[in-house]
Amino acid sequence: MTDDGSRDDSKAGYKKPPVATRFKKGQSGNPKGRPRGRHRHAPYEAVLGQLVTIREDGVERKVTAAEAFLLQLAKRGLKRDISAAQSAMTVIEEGKALRAANDPGLTEMIINLVSPGSVNTALEPLRMARKLDAYRDTARMALEPWIVEAALERLGERHLTREEQRIVLKATRTPWKVNWPDWWEERP
Structure with missing residues (x-):
């Protein structure tokens, strides 16, 4: 304090920077600041x-x-x-x-x-076949009865050999539900 009772701001000291270097009222202490939008979003x-x-x-x-x-x-x-x-x-x-x-x-x-060379992963979502063990990645797939019937219809006049019939029968999930054609020899 001065003799007339006003504050003497010219003295510098603890928590009192020199008057010339003090920030003016309303002036930012970091004029450049952090660039807008920086570090707001994950990279x-x-x-x-x-x-x-x-x-x-x-x-x-x-x-x-x-x-x-x-x-x-x-x-x-x-x-x-x-x-x-x-x-x-x-x-x-x-x-x-x-x-x-x-x-x-x-x-x-x-x-x-x-996957290249394998259609097993496509058969299940298309409901053309089902895994016999849903919890194993390498489980055997079995064809659904409707797809077997549709494939047999597409054969037309061509008939499968008895060995091919056995393979189809073994690959069908529920062979007793398939409407086998009259020429079909292997039965479930």
């Missing part, structure tokens, strides 16, 4: 855009991390993981909507998750 593009190597049936290939993640989600969904299936379908629908917005000519997106 999805940096992480999910990276290339990773995946192996399918012993064959390696490079895909983006996002694609590998979606493939894993779809694989879990096909193994009856409901939440994974819902998540995969949500991502697929979002992708469809995004593509439709960018390319109005696109009307449908088909994702085929069949």
